[in-house]
Amino acid sequence: MKRDTKMKEKGRLIVISGPSGAGKSSVVFRAIEGRADMCFSTSVTTRAQRPGEVDGREYFFIDLDRFHEMVANDELLEHAMYVGNAYGTPRKFVEDKLAEGMNVLLDIEIQGARQVMEKVPEALKIFIIPPSLEELRNRLVKRGTDSAEAIEGRLKRAREEYQEAVFYDYIIVNDDLDVAAEEFNAILTADRCRYPFRRHWLEEV
Numbered sequence: 001m002k003r004d005t006k007m008k009e010k011g012r013l014i015v016i017s018g019p020s021g022a023g024k025s026s027v028v029f030r031a032i033e034g035r036a037d038m039c040f041s042t043s044v045t046t047r048a049q050r051p052g053e054v055d056g057r058e059y060f061f062i063d064l065d066r067f068h069e070m071v072a073n074d075e076l077l078e079h080a081m082y083v084g085n086a087y088g089t090p091r092k093f094v095e096d097k098l099a100e101g102m103n104v105l106l107d108i109e110i111q112g113a114r115q116v117m118e119k120v121p122e123a124l125k126i127f128i129i130p131p132s133l134e135e136l137r138n139r140l141v142k143r144g145t146d147s148a149e150a151i152e153g154r155l156k157r158a159r160e161e162y163q164e165a166v167f168y169d170y171i172i173v174n175d176d177l178d179v180a181a182e183e184f185n186a187i188l189t190a191d192r193c194r195y196p197f198r199r200h201w202l203e204e205v
Contacts, residue, residue, distance in 0.1 A: 018128035019158035078115035
């Protein structure tokens, strides 16, 4: 009897990183526009809930005791402290979405990506960069949110990230937004067709 190969395929965890100012969000939002099979991971945080924010939408808001409990119980794929508040990616939320067939996007820095790799080594890892560090400088200046000193700090960190990014699967150079978005979707299509994710179509019982 031939196996029913038209089963629902599990989603993919997609880790996205890159220097500040590379345009990661712009590329991803352009690429997934109109796609119903993509969602961003919702993080937990210990920071106070702001007006207009909804628990479970922007973040899952928890206290520090619960955060420490989640770390101790290995309930987080990655976690970090930022400006006195704790943040992390809840394992159950991600696993539930993947089981539903959703592709889960995780926009994190390299340190967090390394933590995720230890727990989900099969995650798809994409590094998004500008066409040059000079162009990165131009974008940061035009953004107008950082001082000259802060911009130099971001450029220094970008150089460090370039050296640390050797474990990513793909690099997208965001020179043209439409082209970068097309490359992002091409990566997802090619990845979905890889043997490990399609071999059940070849199997018979």
